[in-house]
Amino acid sequence: MLTELLTGWIGHQRWFAGKGRPVDGLTIDSDVELAPGLRHLIVSVHQAGTRDRYQILLGCCEYDMPDKLRHATIGEGLYDATHDADLTGILLQAMADGRDIGPLRFRHLEDVHIDTGQRSLVLGAEQSNTSLVYGDAYICKLFRRLIPGVNPELEIVSALARRKAAHIAQPYGWIETDLDGETTTLAMTQEFLSNSNDGWALALASVRDLYASLDASASDAGGDFSAESFRLGTATAEVHQELASAFPTGVMEPQEITHLVEDQRRRLTQAVAEVPELARHAPVIEEAYQRVCDVAHKVPVQRVHGDYHLGQVMRTPTDWVILDFEGEPGQPLAERRALASPLRDVAGMLRSFDYAARHLLADHPDAEQLLPRAVEWAELNRSSFLAGYSAGGGRLHGEDAVLLRALELAKAVYEVVYEARNRPSWLPIPLSAFDPGAPANL
Numbered sequence: 001m002l003t004e005l006l007t008g009w010i011g012h013q014r015w016f017a018g019k020g021r022p023v024d025g026l027t028i029d030s031d032v033e034l035a036p037g038l039r040h041l042i043v044s045v046h047q048a049g050t051r052d053r054y055q056i057l058l059g060c061c062e063y064d065m066p067d068k069l070r071h072a073t074i075g076e077g078l079y080d081a082t083h084d085a086d087l088t089g090i091l092l093q094a095m096a097d098g099r100d101i102g103p104l105r106f107r108h109l110e111d112v113h114i115d116t117g118q119r120s121l122v123l124g125a126e127q128s129n130t131s132l133v134y135g136d137a138y139i140c141k142l143f144r145r146l147i148p149g150v151n152p153e154l155e156i157v158s159a160l161a162r163r164k165a166a167h168i169a170q171p172y173g174w175i176e177t178d179l180d181g182e183t184t185t186l187a188m189t190q191e192f193l194s195n196s197n198d199g200w201a202l203a204l205a206s207v208r209d210l211y212a213s214l215d216a217s218a219s220d221a222g223g224d225f226s227a228e229s230f231r232l233g234t235a236t237a238e239v240h241q242e243l244a245s246a247f248p249t250g251v252m253e254p255q256e257i258t259h260l261v262e263d264q265r266r267r268l269t270q271a272v273a274e275v276p277e278l279a280r281h282a283p284v285i286e287e288a289y290q291r292v293c294d295v296a297h298k299v300p301v302q303r304v305h306g307d308y309h310l311g312q313v314m315r316t317p318t319d320w321v322i323l324d325f326e327g328e329p330g331q332p333l334a335e336r337r338a339l340a341s342p343l344r345d346v347a348g349m350l351r352s353f354d355y356a357a358r359h360l361l362a363d364h365p366d367a368e369q370l371l372p373r374a375v376e377w378a379e380l381n382r383s384s385f386l387a388g389y390s391a392g393g394g395r396l397h398g399e400d401a402v403l404l405r406a407l408e409l410a411k412a413v414y415e416v417v418y419e420a421r422n423r424p425s426w427l428p429i430p431l432s433a434f435d436p437g438a439p440a441n442l
């Protein structure tokens, strides 16, 4: 039976969020035939009293499964159709046509032309979503785990595209349906940035070059990245200004600031309970949080990226482009859409420079010797990014330094939990944020 096949299959998928916990049951909430041999399913997965919804594209073949699709088998004659380029073209075509198929609505932005002749491949780095790359023209991100509501990435990128903003990947179309009475985004298609590299890969190349040339300083070594950091800072400030123009803005009053700090204190307590190594750093973090209450009186807030780091920015041949305006994964939608200080993104990127500088130290035989160079690289790029941010019109003055420091530490607390859960060997990186001079391998 289909539900049994899917129950056995779903727990092994890269994007399945409930790994490690037994699946108690799976029900099919919606089953729509998109075309002969292609069905779109929404399923509910029940685990220890929780229910999560996922979407599946189900391919059905009457005859033997072609060899090229065997790796995507779900059961006899059934497979994950995201891997079948003969079928995925239907999604692009339906978006271009603006069709409704049963409860699914396929839409495109006004004034765009979609070339429907492109064939797709599943992007290798499949994580919480499945991305289909069509030719080298489009990337269609299928949101696997469904949260009722419009996806913030679609909301933001469409609003910025309407303003003809720079530094974003042009959106083309999306798929939506109604879940719990709310319009819910199922997928989004954007310009695919070919000939581009993500900021994390570029930053690591620079750090590797620096480590390889032991005598040179961070600014003299072959891999100097600071001009890129400056440009990225400017691009970030420009996108923040576009976001402030496209969406409502506000000012956080002292009472709300205190409330926010309380929330961060709660997160810290939870993080310490989960990662006891954090406990010895708690006083430093508490002090930085208290300083915000003492010093910050009015904090401008607006829509922000929310999970900003070097892996979310792409360097095209001409520009920095910012991706994935989805906020912190795992947070409720309302929180991901809430107004916040743009310094939250600045803090995220500053942390990311620290990550890039230190991540190659982990098992490095010369870690102790290289640590001062890592610190120097991070400092140079952090200050270039901030200089670029100011040059691009980003606000960085007076009490902002106090807020920025607290936001950086709050992000590092989030990272400590993230690494403990996902990549325990990386845990020393965010832990070093509280004690920058400590030995590299902590």
Ligand SMILES: Nc1ncnc2c1ncn2[C@@H]1O[C@H](COP(=O)(O)OP(=O)(O)O)[C@@H](O)[C@H]1O
Pocket: 123, 125, 126, 127, 128, 129, 131, 139, 169, 190, 191, 192, 193, 194, 196, 198, 311, 312, 314, 323, 324
């Ligand atoms: N528009 C795009 N053009 C080119 N590559 C992209 C694009 N969007 C995403 N990618 C690639 O896919 C990777 C993961 O994308 P992302 O949106 O961050 O997915 P996730 O939310 O699963 O982390 C990025 O690091 C980048 O390499």
Ligand SMILES: O=P(O)(O)O[C@H]1O[C@H](CO)[C@@H](O[C@H]2O[C@H](CO)[C@@H](O)[C@H](O)[C@H]2O)[C@H](O)[C@H]1O
Pocket: 127, 200, 307, 309, 310, 311, 324, 328, 329, 348, 351, 352, 353, 355, 356, 415, 418
């Ligand atoms: O990109 P995602 O939305 O999935 O963000 C999550 O995963 C990120 C890891 O890929 C994580 O970022 C952390 O690691 C990065 C290096 O891999 C580093 O550049 C970031 O500074 C660091 O925060 C992110 O926090 C998490 O939300």
